Amino acid sequence: MLRIQKERERQRLSRSALSRIAEMHPATVGQIESGYIGKPYASQLCKLANALGWPADRASELIDEMPTDD
Secondary structure (H helix, E strand, O other), X not given: OEHHHHHHHXXXXXXHHHXXXXXXXXXXXXXXXXXXXXXXXXXXXXXXXXHHOOOHHHHHHHHOEOOXXX
C-alpha cells in the first residue's frame, strides 16, 4: 500500500474528498495511490501533500510503499 493511501485513510478521507481538497480528478488520485502512475508530477505530489497537511518538501514520501502485514 502506498503511503498516500495510508495517510488518506488515517485521516478518514475518501478518495473523492481528497481529490476535492487537492483540486485533482479522483481518477488521478486513484491512479497515483494504486501505483498506476508510478512517477507522479511534482505538482501533483505537492497538491496531495498540501491537502493532507504534509510539508511540501516531504511530498515525495507520499509515494513510498508501506510494508504490509501479510
